[in-house]
Structure formats: structure tokens, C-alpha cells
Amino acid sequence: MISTRPPRVQAGRRPSLGGGGRWGHPRTGCPQRPPPPEPAALAAKVRTMAPSLTRSMQRVAETVAGDPAGCAALTVTGLAERTGTSEATVVRTARLLGYPGYRDLRLALAGLAAQQASGAAPAVTADISVDDPLGDVVAKLAQDERQTLTDTAGALDIAQLDASVTALAAARRIDVYGIGASSLVAQDLAQKLLRIGLIAHAHPDPHLAVTNAVQLRAGDVAVAITHSGRTVDVIEPLRAAFDRGATTVAVTGRPDGEITHYADHVLTTSTARESELRPAAMSSRTSQLLVVDCLFIGVAQRTYDAAAPALRASYEALAHRHSPVSHPPLTPPTQRIAENPVVPVRTKTTPQRRCLTS
Secondary structure: OOOOOOOOOOOOOOOOOOOOOOOEOOOOOOEOOOOOOOHHHHHHHHHHHHHHOOHHHHHHHHHHHHOHHHHHOOOHHHHHHHHOOOHHHHHHHHHHOOOOOHHHHHHHHHHHHHHHHOOOOOOOOOOOOOOOOHHHHHHHHHHHHHHHHHHHHHHOOHHHHHHHHHHHHOOOOEEEEOOOHHHHHHHHHHHHHHHOOOOEEEEOOHHHHHHHHOOOOOOOEEEEEEOOOOOHHHHHHHHHHHHOOOEEEEEEOOOOOHHHHHOOEEEEOOOOOOEOOEOHHHHHHHHHHHHHHHHHHHHHHHOHHHHHHHHHHHHHHHHHHOOHHHOOOOOOHHHHHHHOOOOOOOOOOOOOOOOOOO
């Protein structure tokens, strides 16, 4: 079970309280507010934050994302009346979305409305139904995947990504934790890092994950991948690594999830629309893989002098397994027997046993 004891705070390290960019100032330890999201990232931010908002805040967030032009013209009182909420709820929602106040949110809404008026295609599609033609399924999935990638890229905190890349590039050892569908993403990150010469291992088994996590120390990095941010089997090893001084990174779709309490760096993935035929395991995987690829490319750039030879060596070591020219063609079994007949050699005469059915 996860302990209710608050996370340890080291000098110069502050546990995340939800979302990216929660590090304190390196000298003063005072929390630094991340910059507000760009107008184009507002819809992605709403989709990411919506599950953690109250119903009244969800109404405000969905209204501003759905009609940025109309809401940009409203005062805080007008938006409160339109959504059936209070002025305080509107202001709190603006701040939770990353804006210092409602005035800043209105400016972002005006910018988003201008971008949409320039001819950008709408990104809303219908959910896949059980009797959709296969062609429609392909089109809807492709649109959802594109939107998920766009939302993730727009909401990704570049400062947190840069700090994570820096830690991974200098790590003595890297552990990656994930369960279920997230374990596949964890294995993808680990094998990518291995191919550029880093010591990285994925641990889908929760017992092995904790066993390995308690061996980590300062200079090591632990990466936890969980869409919900509440998976106990991923939180436990990350906390163990955090408590032992390792740098910890959380890749999650819930910036307010418990996993962020034990993460030095939080990389937020998009929360795509879910449906009966497209569960969270599918919708989260695309955004997680984008973050993993960003981490890998960033580390490869930082360690290029060592990464390039290591990657080339791994390609050469596996080349013969992908090229049919590098080894002789297979001979059919009947032809091999004809060319190389096997003559049985009897070294000892033994009495013949008679079968009971003969």
C-alpha cells in the first residue's frame, strides 16, 4: 500500500504538486509559475485538465474551448452567467488552465479565435460506433491520432522536457516503470536508450520494479509512465527511487495525479476522447510514444559523439537478421536429405523388443 506520509523534500528539490514546471528556483527554492499556454494549446489543456476539474469548472473550460470568439468578448461576469457558475469559479478555472487571471485567458481566447478564423480545419470528430464502415473507422482513428499528437505537442512543457533530457543524458543507470499498455511504451523507451549506449531497463513486473528502484541513488534516473497517474504499481517504485536520491520523471495524462508527488519532472500527455471502442489504453499510447521519442531524440543529440557509434554498432550487429543476402538461402528439407543421406551406424547389437500390439 502507498503510505500517506508526505513526500520527502531535499535541498534544491521540491515535489511536484501537479503539472509541469513545478521545480523551485535553484537558489531560493521559491516555486516558479510556468508561462501560460499558447492560444493553440488551450483546447489541449482543457482536454488534459477536464477530468480533474469540478463540474462547474468543466462547464467553464468546455465553453471557452468550444467558443473562443464568443467568450473572448465576455467579461468575467458575462462568462459566469453564460456557464451558470460564479465569477470566482471562472477565475479559478483560468488559473488552473495556466493563466494568471481571467484577462490573460481572454487574450488567449482572442488569439485562438483569430487562428481559427484564418482557415484552420476543425478537429472535432464523431466517436466510432459499432456499425461504422471500416473506411470511416480508419478516417476517424487517423483524425483522433493527429489531434492527440497536436494536443500533446502543444501542452508539453519544454523546460521540463529539457531538464528530463539533461538528467537522462548524464545518468549512470536508467529504470523505466509501466504497467499494462504503458509497459509497452516503457519497453520502447528502454530499448531505444540501450541502442545509443545507455544502461536502461524496463520493469513491467511490479515486484522487480521496486527491487530495482531501491538500488538507485543520486546520478540515476527513474521514469514512470502512467496515463491515470494513480497506478500503485508504478507509484511505488518511483517513490522508492525518489527517496533514494535518484532523479525522477513522470509521463502522465493527469498532472494532478499522485505520481507527480514523487516526480522531479512531469511530462504531461494529452487526454484524448475515449469511447467504448477506443479505451484509454489506446488513446494514451499515441501521446506517450511521442513523449518517449522526444526524450530519445533529445538524449541522442546531447550524447551524439557516443550515441552515433553505439547506434551504428547495433545496426551492424543485427544487419544479418534483416538481410536475406547475408546468409545462404534455406534448402528444402527433402533436398537436404537427398544431397546428404544419413546412413545409420550400429555400434552394438541389441535384442529386438517386440511391440505388445504386434
